[in-house]
Amino acid sequence: MSTPSPVPDGNRKRLPNLFEVLSKRTLAPVDLFSFYIYMRDTQRSVDYLDFWLDVSQHMALCRHYVRELRRSVLVGTPELEKSGSKRSSQVLETLPSDLHEPAGPSTYSTYPTEKPTQDQRLSAFLRTNSDSKKNSPSNSHDQGSQGATPESENPRPSFMTTNSNSPAADSNSPAHTVARADIRASAEKVLYTYLLPGSEREIILPQGILNDITRSIEEEGRDDPEVFDAAKDYVFQAMERDAFPGFLRAKALGNLVQPSMMVRLIVGMISMLGAFWTTFALIFLNHSRATRCWIVLPFTVAIYLIASWQYMLDPILALAGASEYTFMDFYRIKEPFIRQLLNKRAIMCLGWIVIVDVATCCLFIFVPGKRL
Known part of the structure; x- marks a missing residue:
């Protein structure tokens, strides 16, 4: 038996x-x-x-x-x-x-x-x-x-x-x-x-x-x-x-491990620094607003990565039903309640990313330029 x-x-x-x-x-x-x-x-x-x-x-x-x-x-x-x-x-x-x-x-x-x-x-x-x-x-x-x-x-x-x-x-x-x-x-x-x-x-x-x-x-x-x-x-x-309690916060409310979060924070801060440098250069060189629209790319990457670090969550991965066991080792989310919870947090996180990204880009795109 x-x-x-x-x-x-x-x-x-x-x-x-x-x-x-x-x-x-x-x-x-x-x-x-x-x-x-x-x-x-x-x-x-x-x-x-x-x-x-x-x-x-x-x-x-x-x-x-x-x-x-x-x-x-x-x-x-x-x-x-x-x-x-x-x-x-x-x-x-x-x-x-x-x-x-x-x-x-x-x-x-x-x-x-x-x-x-x-x-x-x-x-x-x-x-x-x-x-x-x-x-x-x-x-x-x-x-x-x-x-x-x-x-x-x-x-x-x-x-x-x-x-x-x-x-x-x-x-x-x-x-x-x-x-x-x-x-x-x-x-x-x-x-x-x-x-x-x-x-x-x-x-x-x-x-x-x-x-x-x-x-x-x-x-x-x-x-x-x-x-x-x-x-x-x-x-x-x-x-x-x-x-x-920390395990539940990391796995039930997030889908990233600590090394991945640190990499995202570092890359996000570098992208944010590059986005601000590019934006001020275009503004003080008096480039057109159409040219300044390219700042959407570095700002989006920076805000997305920093938000992922803040929420311990990659929203796109969460919506795809994936999480990390170890650094860059992904697996499927099989617990139904956790899947629903992560989907809700991913949608909320994406909403904040879009709002902050749009507000930041609009501010620097439509501000009047002045050549120094």
Whole structure:
């Protein structure tokens, strides 16, 4: 049984929220890839988003492990369903069956009752399962005779040997089986990559949260997703407060990236300087008004480019349904509400460009000339 992919909501009549972007329920230009580029190039804090994605990947790995365990119990021992043994019914009831919701902050309001309960059930089962394996006499005997459990001999997909979100990872092939050692390795990878002082991509979190996570993983031996709940909530709120509003302004209200805006500003100012120099030269050389009509070209270019910088929007590109991922890398606008919003802003921007351009050109064309 494979996990269904999130379906983008094409009927949204509002701007998306951060959870919808992280859950891949939005389309360009407010999709997860655009947010990743914004965090990397503009906010310079992509490590926070990578931490969120890796914790979500850890959650997906845990869900895949539980699904496989549930399937093995149901398929390997079908007589347990028919027998009324208390132990069998407890095993089947403890394993969560609905594990298809995307990972999100534990306090997110979209799931006021269901989501925390589901995550708590998953984490509680993993903790119980881990404790039962540690205290099992048969497990101790196997470790003494073989040196390692069969699970610990499997590859570690948390270090990119297997992608638990890929179709292959959801197959029934034993080669894609997720072992408990893989979950442990995934939790340790998150800890050693983002949380410990001096780690490769250390993120700033409150010391109390760091201490709790470190103690839970290293001393208590926990690897369930609930270990990272406090850190994940803190990172989510930080991105929602500090980065996401700027992302919406850049992508939902504009279609240009910072390097492109700076180029337009520089070229626009140079064009404006050239337009004024040409205009005053024609006026003080007493050229005819027909000749002075040529100043429309540099003024139009200058006003258009400066307005694009001011509004963070190229109106012609917006009306054509295009936006920028990176400098000079354009893509189609697929989110319907964003397309409508950008079209309205593009029409408004073009209106102001035309008004300012006409007023400026008329002023310098019809002013009387005087040869100096």
